[in-house]
Amino acid sequence: MSELIQALLDGEHRALARVITKIENREPGYRDLVKQLHEHTGNADVIGLTGSPGSGKSTLVDKLAATYRDQGLTVGVIAIDPSSPFTGGAVLGDRIRMASNIGDMDVFFRSMSARGTLGGLSTATTDAVKALDAFGKDKILIETVGAGQNEIDIVKTAETVLVLVPPGSGDDVQMLKAGILEIGDIFVVNKADLEGSDRTVQELREMLDYRDGRVPGTVGHHGATEMDVSVEGEIDRAGWEPEIVETVAERGEGVDELLDTLADHRAYLDESGEREVQSRQRYAEEIRTLIREDVNELLTEELESRGGLDQFVQRVLDRETDPYSVSDEIVEPLAECLRDSDGD
Amino acid sequence: MGVDQEQRQIRCLVAKVGLDGHDRGAHVISRAFRDAGFEVIYSGLHRAPEEIVQATVQEDVDVLGISILSGAHDTLVPEIIEGLEEYGAFEDTLVLVGGIIPDEDETELLELGVARVFGPGASMDEMIEYVRENAPERE
Numbered sequence: 001m002s003e004l005i006q007a008l009l010d011g012e013h014r015a016l017a018r019v020i021t022k023i024e025n026r027e028p029g030y031r032d033l034v035k036q037l038h039e040h041t042g043n044a045d046v047i048g049l050t051g052s053p054g055s056g057k058s059t060l061v062d063k064l065a066a067t068y069r070d071q072g073l074t075v076g077v078i079a080i081d082p083s084s085p086f087t088g089g090a091v092l093g094d095r096i097r098m099a100s101n102i103g104d105m106d107v108f109f110r111s112m113s114a115r116g117t118l119g120g121l122s123t124a125t126t127d128a129v130k131a132l133d134a135f136g137k138d139k140i141l142i143e144t145v146g147a148g149q150n151e152i153d154i155v156k157t158a159e160t161v162l163v164l165v166p167p168g169s170g171d172d173v174q175m176l177k178a179g180i181l182e183i184g185d186i187f188v189v190n191k192a193d194l195e196g197s198d199r200t201v202q203e204l205r206e207m208l209d210y211r212d213g214r215v216p217g218t219v220g221h222h223g224a225t226e227m228d229v230s231v232e233g234e235i236d237r238a239g240w241e242p243e244i245v246e247t248v249a250e251r252g253e254g255v256d257e258l259l260d261t262l263a264d265h266r267a268y269l270d271e272s273g274e275r276e277v278q279s280r281q282r283y284a285e286e287i288r289t290l291i292r293e294d295v296n297e298l299l300t301e302e303l304e305s306r307g308g309l310d311q312f313v314q315r316v317l318d319r320e321t322d323p324y325s326v327s328d329e330i331v332e333p334l335a336e337c338l339r340d341s342d343g344d
Numbered sequence: 345m346g347v348d349q350e351q352r353q354i355r356c357l358v359a360k361v362g363l364d365g366h367d368r369g370a371h372v373i374s375r376a377f378r379d380a381g382f383e384v385i386y387s388g389l390h391r392a393p394e395e396i397v398q399a400t401v402q403e404d405v406d407v408l409g410i411s412i413l414s415g416a417h418d419t420l421v422p423e424i425i426e427g428l429e430e431y432g433a434f435e436d437t438l439v440l441v442g443g444i445i446p447d448e449d450e451t452e453l454l455e456l457g458v459a460r461v462f463g464p465g466a467s468m469d470e471m472i473e474y475v476r477e478n479a480p481e482r483e
Contacts, residue, residue: 014432017404018482025353088353089378095399096388103394108402113353113383 005036008135013105016135020110023127034127040134044076045266048142048155050180051164056190057143058097060164060249065107066100067255068139074106076132078125080144080154083113090114094143108132114151122153123289129157156183157282159275160265162258164188165204167197181207184242186261192246192254201244208242240268295334302330354479356407359387359396361424364414369442373409376468382407382475393420397427400437406479412443417453425456436480442466 007015019037022030047064049057058079065075077098083090092111101107110128114121125142132140142158144151155161163184187208189201243261247254269275303309312326358374360367367389377384385403387396400408408428412420421441428434434457441453442462450461459478462471 012432013401014404017402017433021355021404021482083383084378087379087381089381090383091374091378092383092385095385095403102392103398105398105401109399110402111383111385 001036002033005033008037008131009040011136013108016108016131017110019131020128023131024112024124026124030127034130037127037130037134041130042133044129044133044137044140045160046129046133046140046142046158047160047162047262048144048158049162049164050144050151050155051188051190052166053145055164055166056249057145057164058094060188060190060247060255061094061141061143062098062100063249063252063255064141064258065098065139067252067259069101069104069107073138074136075101075108076129076135076137076140077107077109078112078128078132078140078142079109080112080114080121080125080142080151082145108135108137122157123286123293125154126157126286152180152183159269159278160262161185162188164190165200166191167194167200185240185265186258187242187244188258189244189246190249193248193251197246201246204244208244239272240265240274299330299334302333306330353383354381354407354475355383355385355403355405356409356475357385357387357396357399357403357405358409358411359391359399360389360411361391361393361396361420362412362414362416363390364412364416365389366413367411369413370411373411373442373468373471376472377475380472380476393423394427396424397431397433400424400428401431401433405437406482407438407440407475409440409442412441412445415444417441417443417445418449421453421458422456425458436482438475438478438480440471440475 004015004019008019019033021027022033049061051057061077061079065077068075079092079094081090081092081094090113092113095109095111098107098109101109112121112124112128129140129142142154144154161183163180163186165187167189187204189197189204191197192201243264245254245258245261247258249255269278303312312321315321316323316326356377358370358377360370370386374384374386385399385405387399396408396410399405408424410417410421410424425434425439428437428439439458440460440462441458445453445461445463453461460474
């Protein structure tokens with residue numbers, strides 16, 4: 001085992017921080033580190049939080065972390081902020097809100113930026129969560145702005161997904177339709193002291209009813225008598241009714257209720273067997289993603305060694321060949337190799 | 345394997361410590377660093393030295409830029425450096441101080457291990473260049 005991992009397992013904060021850096025930078029050898037982490041994981045509760053900018057995610061994370069600390073639990077936080085697609089630079093500001101955990105090293109807070117265009121962010125996040133898990137954190141919170149598929153993928157790596165909704169015009173609820181409504185286990189109407197929060201709760205409830213009402217429709221193979229049979233059958237698989245909790249994170253109001261609801265969801269995951277189902281799905285997805293990224297990288301190298309993409313593009317432009325043929329040409333040696341090894 | 349897609353990225357913590365509400369400079373520097381392609385973590389105002397230590401350790405920044413305009417640098421900066429040493433984070437972090445620092449204090453800070461002090465009139469380009477050249481190589 002590498003010294004760095006040993007130091008991490010021994011509880012050295014600097015080692016944990018450095019491992020996450022290596023994961024983020026995809027430094028040579030980071031894969032070996034993550035491999036060594038795996039057997040030490042599986043003990044933390046992983047909670048994802050998402051919501052539009054200004055919905056109060058960071059403040060809520062701060063209060064949740066403080067409450068967990070009061071219960072004697074240790075906390076890891078990963079806060080993801082967008083970076084500029086032009087310079088790669090970013091100002092990561094979520095840390096400012098961590099006012100309740102001043103100097104408390106048992107709240108490990110790490111800011112990450114959505115770097116580059118590689119789409120490897122969900123991989124990096126998953127790996128960073130493993131580092132926190134292996135370190136021994138009891139609760140791990142992943143915080144991300146709820147915009148775009150990339151970030152939805154990240155939040156989906158959590159066992160419980162919180163979606164924050166600020167009270168307002170109703171437009172915020174509209175925004176949720178873009179894929180986020182479907183992934184929320186608990187909806188938090190934060191800043192519930194503001195005007196319009198009742199209405200937001202109501203709108204949210206309607207939309208969630210719609211989401212649930214839709215389930216038999218899309219499953220659909222039972223026709224008109226769906227109410228009795230397929231709804232029951234469906235409840236086994238997705239038996240969690242999304243809850244709505246109102247909070248005023250800044251004053252800590254509603255945080256206890258939220259913790260109760262989180263506990264309910266955890267109990268549900270255990271009792272229904274959903275936890276295992278989900279972690280199977282997550283590992284399957286992780287393996288698929290890794291294979292995709294690895295093969296992609298391998299073929300990018302192959303492409304380079306054959307003179308780069310540009311000359312293929314030129315040949316396609318000149319109608320000498322076509323994109324499908326190019327892909328065949330590049331992938332064929334790999335396919336042959338694999339088929340050969342199957343034959344053995 | 346060849347070209348692993350390594351992405352070295354300079355990370356900076358821009359920190360305001362103590363009773364000092366003047367954050368214009370820290371904001372301007374945060375933006376300039378961001379535009380230079382760095383990842384910047386801004387601490388927010390009125391931070392205690394132990395918060396800065398906590399953030400530097402956990403965020404594993406290459407560069408810690410401390411902005412102090414209150415005159416309390418001679419107590420705050422040593423506390424931060426001590427804290428960093430405690431967590432084994434001092435050696436490979438480039439510590440910079442920005443603000444109004446008298447010459448004799450500057451000498452003291454440099455002796456403590458601050459890499460450089462940037463006073464009023466220091467240019468952004470100069471700072472960015474300095475960070476690019478001196479951000480510590482890590483194993």
